[in-house]
Structure formats: structure tokens, C-alpha cells
Amino acid sequence: MNKQPMLQLNNVTVTVNNGGQDIDILKAINLNIYPGDFVTILGTNGAGKSTLFNVISGHLTPTSGQILLNGEDVTKFSEEKRAKYISRVFQDPKLGTAPRMTVGENLLLAQKRGQHRGLKLRKLKQQRQELVKELSLFENGLENRFETPTGDLSGGQRQALSLVMAVSSEPDLLLLDEHTAALDPKTSAQLMTFTNQVISERQLTCLMITHHLDDALAYGNRLLVLNAGQIAEDYDQTTKANLSKEDMLEFFDSAIA
Numbered sequence: 001m002n003k004q005p006m007l008q009l010n011n012v013t014v015t016v017n018n019g020g021q022d023i024d025i026l027k028a029i030n031l032n033i034y035p036g037d038f039v040t041i042l043g044t045n046g047a048g049k050s051t052l053f054n055v056i057s058g059h060l061t062p063t064s065g066q067i068l069l070n071g072e073d074v075t076k077f078s079e080e081k082r083a084k085y086i087s088r089v090f091q092d093p094k095l096g097t098a099p100r101m102t103v104g105e106n107l108l109l110a111q112k113r114g115q116h117r118g119l120k121l122r123k124l125k126q127q128r129q130e131l132v133k134e135l136s137l138f139e140n141g142l143e144n145r146f147e148t149p150t151g152d153l154s155g156g157q158r159q160a161l162s163l164v165m166a167v168s169s170e171p172d173l174l175l176l177d178e179h180t181a182a183l184d185p186k187t188s189a190q191l192m193t194f195t196n197q198v199i200s201e202r203q204l205t206c207l208m209i210t211h212h213l214d215d216a217l218a219y220g221n222r223l224l225v226l227n228a229g230q231i232a233e234d235y236d237q238t239t240k241a242n243l244s245k246e247d248m249l250e251f252f253d254s255a256i257a
């Protein structure tokens with residue numbers, strides 16, 4: 001592959017002190033993510049998936065190692081500084097949006113992420129049409145809730161809004177941290193379909209943590225399996241296409257973490 005990696009992790013280790021004992025919860029991780037990659041990530045509870053996202057997003061500084069974004073060393077960049085390039089959607093629908101602010105206000109704020117500009121309500125009026133169009137993409141009625149405080153939305157609508165917000169700032173990298181896990185099966189499947197559509201239409205680079213084996217196998221062009229703070233497997237598209245749910249279940253049966 002000739003492409004330059006968009007994201008590079010070089011020997012990234014995270015050590016925590018647990019009851020007086022140092023434990024490596026990420027162990028010398030080396031990883032290259034290329035533009036347009038849609039990588040699904042599986043792993044047992046405690047394997048280090050969220051920690052991996054925390055060091056990529058800047059929420060956590062690695063104990064050692066280096067993180068490069070588009071060739072630039074961002075290891076010491078704050079989470080706020082990285083927010084210009086990286087968007088993250090969490091499992092909890094409450095985490096992505098400000099509950100007292102309306103759908104429109106949340107969306108406008110998201111578009112200004114990393115730009116250090118305050119929210120201007122005049123702008124909201126000017127951009128209403130464009131923002132409503134963005135919301136209508138999900139086809140779940142969000143566009144009709146423009147003036148609704150997000151705290152009054154259903155979990156599914158709120159998570160869809162979080163995703164729309166995450167992509168509206170045109171991030172270089174989208175991190176989806178079990179973003180469908182808190183939703184009922186039908187809403188979860190709808191959000192996954194929408195997620196896949198948005199990623200492919202906008203050619204986004206995305207890492208998605210999931211515990212849904214079907215989703216991990218069905219979506220994306222690459223599959224990482226984490227185990228005990230290490231990348232146990234890094235399957236490319238062709239290999240991934242030949243994997244079955246049983247193969248993955250077998251892995252989980254024998255995993256350490």
C-alpha cells in the first residue's frame with residue numbers, strides 16, 4: 001500500500017498503578033491506520049479497547065510511545081486540541097450532547113468544535129436549513145425536533161444526533177466506542193446502517209469498538225482483536241470476509257483478559 005498512514009501508534013504503552021503494583025494495560029501497541037479505513041475492534045471486557053481510544057483521543061497520555069496524526073506527533077496534544085481532527089461517540093447517549101440545549105444548538109456547537117468560537121444564535125437561524133438537512137439523513141424524525149432540548153429525545157435519536165454531530169465537523173478520524181450498545185436491537189441495527197452509509201458516503205476513516213460479532217464481521221474493511229492490552233489479530237478485508245462468528249467465539253473462549 002502506497003498510502004501514508006493517517007494515524008500511527010508506535011510502541012504505545014499505558015501503565016497504571018493498581019494497589020501498589022504497576023500494570024501495563026496497553027503493551028507496546030504498534031498500529032497504522034490508513035485514510036478510508038473502517039476498522040472494527042473486538043475484545044473481551046478489560047482487553048484495553050477504551051484505553052486505546054483514550055490515548056488516540058488525547059484523554060490519556062501514554063506512559064511511553066508515540067502517536068502521529070497525519071505525520072504530526074500529537075502525543076502531547078491535549079484532548080481539546082485533538083478534537084479538531086478526532087470525533088468520538090460514546091456508548092452512553094447522554095455523553096454526546098448537552099441535555100438542556102436544543103438539537104439545533106447542539107449541532108451548531110459540534111460544527112464549531114476545535115475552532116474556539118462561541119455559539120452564536122444568529123448563526124443558528126442562518127444555518128437552520130443546512131442543519132435540518134444534515135439531521136434528515138438519519139430518517140428517524142430528528143429533523144422535526146430542531147427546537148427540542150436533547151434531554152427530551154429518545155436514546156436512539158440522541159445517539160443518532162451524537163453521530164451526526166461527530167461527522168459534521170468533518171473529522172479526520174471518527175472513534176465509535178460501542179455507540180449502539182445501549183440501544184434496542186432494532187434501533188441499534190438502524191443506527192449501524194446509518195453509520196455505515198455515512199462512513200462510506202463521506203469516505204471517513206473510522207475505528208469502531210463493538211461487542212456485536214455480527215457487526216464486527218459485517219462492517220468495515222479491517223478487524224482488530226484486542227487481548228490483554230495487545231493486538232492479538234489484525235485481519236485484512238479478505239481474511240475478515242472468510243471469518244465466521246464461530247471463529248470469533250472460539251477466540252473469546254480462549255482469550256486471557
Ligand SMILES: Nc1ncnc2c1ncn2[C@@H]1O[C@H](COP(=O)(O)OP(=O)(O)OP(=O)(O)O)[C@@H](O)[C@H]1O
Nearest residue numbers: 016017018025043044045046047048049050051052
Ligand atoms: N485508570 C486505571 N487504573 C487502573 N486500571 C485501569 C485504569 N483504566 C483502565 N484500567 C484497567 O485496564 C483494563 C483495560 O480497560 P479498558 O476499559 O480499556 O477495557 P475495555 O477493553 O474497553 O473493556 P470493556 O469491554 O469492558 O469496555 C481493565 O482491566 C481496567 O480495569
